[in-house]
Amino acid sequence: MDEFQRQVFLLAEDSENDVILMKEAFATAGIPNPIFVVSGGEEAITYLKGEPPYDNPGVHRVPFVLLLDLNMPGKNGFEVLQWVRAQPTLKRLVVIVLTSSNRAADADRAYDLGANFYVTKPGSFKELVEMIKCLHSWLQLNHFPNI
Numbered sequence: 001m002d003e004f005q006r007q008v009f010l011l012a013e014d015s016e017n018d019v020i021l022m023k024e025a026f027a028t029a030g031i032p033n034p035i036f037v038v039s040g041g042e043e044a045i046t047y048l049k050g051e052p053p054y055d056n057p058g059v060h061r062v063p064f065v066l067l068l069d070l071n072m073p074g075k076n077g078f079e080v081l082q083w084v085r086a087q088p089t090l091k092r093l094v095v096i097v098l099t100s101s102n103r104a105a106d107a108d109r110a111y112d113l114g115a116n117f118y119v120t121k122p123g124s125f126k127e128l129v130e131m132i133k134c135l136h137s138w139l140q141l142n143h144f145p146n147i
Helices: 016-028 041-049 077-087 104-111 125-141
Strands: 007-011 033-036 065-068 096-097 119-122
Touching: 007 016, 007 041, 016 033, 016 125, 033 041, 041 065, 065 077, 065 104, 077 096, 077 104, 096 104, 104 119
Parallel strands: 007 033, 007 065, 065 096, 096 119
Antiparallel strands: none
16 A cells, blocks of 8 residues: 555544435546545534544544535534644644535635635536546646645
8 A cells, every 4th residue: 555545534524314425426437545524514623623532543543534524513615624724733634525516605615714615515426426437537637735
């Protein structure tokens, strides 16, 4: 396993069905990278701060990509994104908003808050797998700054 394949994805998603689909899509696409899941905005921030129960850096590593849903209970994706971009140690984290919203105003707001990408969740599992494959290939080809 090369260095890129050891990089961690963090999925912030409150829908259990979407989490299952995303994990299955990663597996079907043959993506070897670990994917950690948090179920809400507050939990995402707790993970990124390295606070309990995410305080073991050997297990809960800083992700190189945050896949962020917008509509979550408690702190929503916009609030998480705003918090991430205010953290000196996380300002370079690649944040991909992955949402069911195709509203232009949501996309504009996400980009204004510092999202790297805004992607609408595909309508079928096959399209989700293809999206994950493309995303992974694209990430592999790019050089991202160290976090």
